[in-house]
Amino acid sequence: MAAPRKSKRKLYIWGGIAVVVLAAGLTFAIKASGSSSKIDASQLSKVERGDIARSVVATGKVQPIVKVEVKSKASGIVTRRVQCPGRRRCNRVRQGKRPGPRSAQLQKHL
DSSP states (O other): OHHHHHHHHHHHHHHHHHHHHHHHHHHHHHHHHHOOOOOOGGGOOOOOOSOOOOOOOOOSOOOOSSOOOOOOSSOSOEEEEESOSSHHHHHHHHHTSOOOOOEEEEOSOO
16 A cells, blocks of 8 residues: 555656646746837848948037146246257257256246
């Protein structure tokens, strides 16, 4: 009598597994077929070979990542610009050794 009881238990276990697998498959099939959203016909086109080149036009403002303000300590009109204030320094600049100081002369009164 022990043998039929083991076979019934196996039958119930395999039957339960089959029911769970069928339920999962049926749920997946319903979810997959039920979510068919319609695509607008203007967004569809035929497939063709070619280069992908599209132009895009956008409106708006360009914002800088970092805003920098450039200011000088002195204000006025530059009357004279001095690059090499000495003959030896000019020779050094030409030879590529070391540039001399650069300065500018400003107009005193506006």
